[in-house]
Amino acid sequence: MALDGKVAVVTGAAQGLGKAFAEILLQNGAKVALLDVNEKEGKSTKAAFEAEFGASRTLFHVCDVSSEEVFKDAFQKTVQHFGRVDIFCNNAGITNEVSWEKTIEINLKGVVRGTYMALEHMKTENGGGGGVIINVASMAGVVHLAGAPIYTATKHAVVGFSRAMAEFSAAAGYGVRICMLCPAFVRTDILNALKEKDKLGEFFRLKHLTENLLDVAGLMETSDVAKVFLQMLLDDSKNGAALLVTPRGAAYVDFPAANEIPCSPL
Ligand SMILES: NC(=O)C1=CN([C@@H]2O[C@H](COP(=O)(O)OP(=O)(O)OC[C@H]3O[C@@H](n4cnc5c(N)ncnc54)[C@H](O)[C@@H]3O)[C@@H](O)[C@H]2O)C=CC1
Numbered sequence: 606m607a608l609d610g611k612v613a614v615v616t617g618a619a620q621g622l623g624k625a626f627a628e629i630l631l632q633n634g635a636k637v638a639l640l641d642v643n644e645k646e647g648k649s650t651k652a653a654f655e656a657e658f659g660a661s662r663t664l665f666h667v668c669d670v671s672s673e674e675v676f677k678d679a680f681q682k683t684v685q686h687f688g689r690v691d692i693f694c695n696n697a698g699i700t701n702e703v704s705w706e707k708t709i710e711i712n713l714k715g716v717v718r719g720t721y722m723a724l725e726h727m728k729t730e731n732g733g734g735g736g737v738i739i740n741v742a743s744m745a746g747v748v749h750l751a752g753a754p755i756y757t758a759t760k761h762a763v764v765g766f767s768r769a770m771a772e773f774s775a776a777a778g779y780g781v782r783i784c785m786l787c788p789a790f791v792r793t794d795i796l797n798a799l800k801e802k803d804k805l806g807e808f809f810r811l812k813h814l815t816e817n818l819l820d821v822a823g824l825m826e827t828s829d830v831a832k833v834f835l836q837m838l839l840d841d842s843k844n845g846a847a848l849l850v851t852p853r854g855a856a857y858v859d860f861p862a863a864n865e866i867p868c869s870p871l
């Protein structure tokens with residue numbers, strides 16, 4: 606997929622990884638709708654992008670992905686403004702083990718909402734032009750963090766949901782690919798949760814496990830992950846693929862097929 610003239614939506618685009626994904630899309634010719642719950646940071650990011658890429662290439666909407674109504678409204682306004690959407694990146698996410706229902710609302714239900722909305726608009730069955738959905742999971746969508754069980758659960762769920770939807774989309778002939786990005790640790794504000802007892806609750810006592818993992822794994826910059834995001838987005842051969850991203854490189858996860866699970870008689 607060439608990006609010139611394409612329209613992308615990125616949730617959680619005010620800062621961190623979402624901002625870096627929006628920036629690389631803009632650098633490659635796309636127009637980008639930035640959706641984020643943080644109005645101040647979102648406006649400031651929009652202003653910075655306007656200065657670099659021109660006012661007509663971006664749009665910012667205050668949007669909380671945990672509200673069906675608000676999310677739909679922001680998406681509809683994006684379609685009205687740009688006329689179409691070709692790329693949808695469900696990136697918004699939080700780490701909060703105390704308000705765990707909120708974490709599920711944003712990290713999982715927000716991704717489900719965004720995926721359904723994007724499919725409804727892009728699927729060729731409805732006269733859409735097809736497209737790509739990138740759901741941002743995490744390395745914690747494939748391995749677990751004992752210090753963040755709900756975060757782990759939401760990211761595993763994003764991987765499972767996206768894989769199932771990718772196969773469904775292909776079987777239904779929607780013309781929409783769905784892939785998952787699974788980075789390890791990236792230097793963004795989300796890592797501050799590791800220092801906050803009011804975010805980790807009883808799991809705060811295991812924060813050293815995550816910190817040890819981080820020490821071994823190393824920390825990436827958002828721009829490094831954005832380059833890998835772009836490669837996956839442009840690879841038309843990938844559907845239902847989960848790309849792990851680490852400081853040592855990237856690799857697609859080799860999931861077993863249902864008939865490949867090794868079992869022995871009980
Ligand atoms: N930084 C890391 O180590 C990694 C992060 N991720 C994932 O990347 C995604 C982005 O996170 P980061 O950039 O790291 O964190 P971040 O905290 O810097 O950015 C998250 C963005 O999402 C926005 N957001 C939060 N709740 C929202 C809501 N309800 N509706 C709309 N926007 C909302 C925030 O305002 C913020 O702009 C998340 O899904 C996270 O789980 C995945 C792997 C590694």
Ligand SMILES: CC/C=C\C[C@H](O)[C@H](O)/C=C/C=C/C=C\C=C\C(=O)C/C=C\CCC(=O)O
Pocket residue numbers: 700742743744745748750752753756788789790791795796798799815818821822851853
């Ligand atoms: C409380 C958690 C806070 C934030 C979580 C992060 O945002 C992120 O989503 C979680 C990442 C989880 C990563 C888990 C494992 C990572 C493993 C590696 O990168 C590989 C580790 C070591 C390899 C050593 C080597 O062989 O070189």
